[in-house]
Amino acid sequence: MQRGKSNVEILVNTNLDKALKQLKKKIEREGVVRDMKRLVYFEPPTQKRRKRLMRAIKQNLMRMATQGLLK
Numbered sequence: 001m002q003r004g005k006s007n008v009e010i011l012v013n014t015n016l017d018k019a020l021k022q023l024k025k026k027i028e029r030e031g032v033v034r035d036m037k038r039l040v041y042f043e044p045p046t047q048k049r050r051k052r053l054m055r056a057i058k059q060n061l062m063r064m065a066t067q068g069l070l071k
Helices: 016-030 032-040 045-066
Strands: none
16 A cells, blocks of 8 residues: 655744644654655564554444444
8 A cells, every 4th residue: 555655845934843843743644654664674464464454443443433333
């Protein structure tokens, strides 16, 4: 699941700390750090499948909770 290249653009007026915070948040949302870690470290296929399954379970639970199906 590889995404296309995207440009991250942050306008810096006077507050550099605020701009840095925005940049970090955008990078985190894009998943840049996660993708880099995935490229650097070898992950066996069984762990990849397990992570994908756990992510799907968590997303389904969250979806059910927002729809009011869970108590």
